[in-house]
Amino acid sequence: MEPTHIEPFDALVLMSFGGPEREEDVLPFLQNVTRGRGIPDERLVEVGEHYYGFGGKSPINGQNRELLAALQQELKRRGIATPVLWGNRNWDPFLTDTVREFARRTSGSRFLAIDTSAYSSYSSCRQYREDFARTEQALAEEGLQVSFEKIRQYYNHPGFAAAQLECVRRGLADLAAQAGTLDPAKHALLYVTHSIPEAMLQASQRETIGYRAQHEQLMAWIDQQLAGQQPLTAELVFCSRSGSPQTPWLEPDINDRLEELAAAGIEGVVVVPLGFVSDHMEVKYDLDTEAAQTAADLGLAYVRAATVGVDPVFVSGLVDAVLERAAQVRGEAVEAPAVTAEGALRPGSGACSATCCWGSQRKPAAPSWDR
Numbered sequence: 380m381e382p383t384h385i386e387p388f389d390a391l392v393l394m395s396f397g398g399p400e401r402e403e404d405v406l407p408f409l410q411n412v413t414r415g416r417g418i419p420d421e422r423l424v425e426v427g428e429h430y431y432g433f434g435g436k437s438p439i440n441g442q443n444r445e446l447l448a449a450l451q452q453e454l455k456r457r458g459i460a461t462p463v464l465w466g467n468r469n470w471d472p473f474l475t476d477t478v479r480e481f482a483r484r485t486s487g488s489r490f491l492a493i494d495t496s497a498y499s500s501y502s503s504c505r506q507y508r509e510d511f512a513r514t515e516q517a518l519a520e521e522g523l524q525v526s527f528e529k530i531r532q533y534y535n536h537p538g539f540a541a542a543q544l545e546c547v548r549r550g551l552a553d554l555a556a557q558a559g560t561l562d563p564a565k566h567a568l569l570y571v572t573h574s575i576p577e578a579m580l581q582a583s584q585r586e587t588i589g590y591r592a593q594h595e596q597l598m599a600w601i602d603q604q605l606a607g608q609q610p611l612t613a614e615l616v617f618c619s620r621s622g623s624p625q626t627p628w629l630e631p632d633i634n635d636r637l638e639e640l641a642a643a644g645i646e647g648v649v650v651v652p653l654g655f656v657s658d659h660m661e662v663k664y665d666l667d668t669e670a671a672q673t674a675a676d677l678g679l680a681y682v683r684a685a686t687v688g689v690d691p692v693f694v695s696g697l698v699d700a701v702l703e704r705a706a707q708v709r710g711e712a713v714e715a716p717a718v719t720a721e722g723a724l725r726p727g728s729g730a731c732s733a734t735c736c737w738g739s740q741r742k743p744a745a746p747s748w749d750r
Contacts, residue, residue, distance in 0.1 A: 382460030385705045388528070389487030390462045393447050394474060394507055395495040397467030398430075398437025398660065404470065405430045411469040429664045439659035440470070442688065443495070446657070449689040450493070453698050464490075468510050475514045482523045491704060492529040493697055495656045497539055499532045500575055500583040500590040505736040528708055530700040534593045535600075535719040538696010542687040543653060544601050550649040550684030551609060557680055558647055563610050565646040566680075569633065570598055572654025573661060574617035577627040582736050588721050591615070591629065594653060596719040611649070618665040633666070634673045647680030657686050 385391070399408040408430075409423040430437060447465050454461065464481055466474030481487055492511065496503035511527035518525050533539045551568070555561050572594055575583075583590040594615055602609060616633045631639075633650070640648065650670065652662050666683055674681035687693040699716075706713045715722070 382458055385459060385461040385491065385701060387708060388461065388489045388491040388705060389485065390464050390481055390490055391450070391701060392474070392478070392490050392492045392527075393443060393450065393463060393465045393495070394492045394510070394529075395443050395465075395467050396439065396659075397470030397473075398439040399470060400436055400440060402431060402435030405435050408470050429660060432668075433660075433663065437660050438663055439657065440467075442657040442659060443467075445689050446495070446694070449691075449694045450697065453691075453694050457698065459698075468507070474510055475517050478514055478525055479518055479521070479523065482518065482525055488523075488525045490525060490527050491701060491708075492527055493701065494529060497532060497534040497656065498572070498590055498593045498654065499534075499587055499736065501579050501736045502575065503573075503590070504532055528704060530697070530704045531715070532593070533696065533700050534597055535717040535721065536696050536700055537716050537718055538693050538699060539687065540597060540600060540718040542690040542693035542696070543597065543651075544604050545690070545692075546684045546687060547601055547605070547649075547651050548608075550651055550682050551605075551611075553684075554647055554649050554680065554682045557682070561610055563612060564644070566611050566648065567640055567645050568609070568611040568613040568649050568651065569636065570594065570613060570615050570651045570653040571618055571633055571666060572615065572652075574620045574629045574632070576622065577629065579736075580629060586735050593721075596721060597653065600718045615653075618670070619661045633670045637670065637673050637677060637679060641677040641679055645679065647682070648674065649682045649684060651684040652686050655686050657688050662686060 397408070399405045405427040406420065406423055409427055410420070413423065443465060447463060450463050454463065462481075464477050466472055466477035468474065478490060492507065494504070494507045496507075498504075507529065508527075511529070515525055515527065547568075551561060554566060558566065575590060580590050584592065588596070598613060598615065602613060614636075616631050616636045617629045618633050620628045620632060622628070637648065650666060652658075652666060655662050658667075662683075671681050671683070703713055703715050
């Protein structure tokens, strides 16, 4: 079979947050992340301690290399020859550099992006669109005309959902193996995602169901799939709050909730990083280090479920989402699959409206997400 291309695109782009690779990268990386916010370097050095504790290297770049390779392999398996590039917002390889090099080398001008965030909010979707617009403008000034589309937010895509379901199943099995059995009087299931400012939440739900509700819909679907296999009380908690203490962010924080559960007699928890695609810094530090230590101090058994990473079902689902969006762009009728009643083709999918997730300001401040 002759290799095919994903028309009308010249290349796919895996788009992510980026992260430092060594200690001397940490401060410049954080300066990139916070540019324009007036945060002094002394404060950034404090924030950088999370990275210094891991030798100055964020796990995210290595994980993106693995995802890039997995996407390339899945495309090859399907006989698709469209190249897959990788570009970041805040660290090398930068999106603009990646696209510039490809456009000059091949004259390719149309790109379809796969971002590493499944849910809708300013930081997890719209800000990537602004990155694409900046790259389009910067390269236009150099005489290179490029354009971007992106796949939909895939929180309810069957591939992502099925991979998350298996992560939950394995996490529950691990706690059951430790405890002998799952007991709702002694154990709890905590789904975790990145906290965002409440104003950002409000913006995310103006034209679609919004950031929190998307997580809750996926949680409800997982619960339905597990049926009688999952007797524990499940709830959504948050991690990685940053910014001014006066600004309301989504709560409860996972550490606060662990304390409350321990006081109520809970003896063990399964923690599922539902809001994260891979084991990057929020997972490795906020969950595997900080929350795990909180649980240990409280005497709680603590099981952290896996992220979807490069699960073949998830990777295949991303390629399905690529083909879906390409068909939409070509003007074809698309029956986009979704595991929730909300569906996939409302605003917030591959064709967000011009004002989606703006909030009260055109470009609201974003939390520092390592994804």
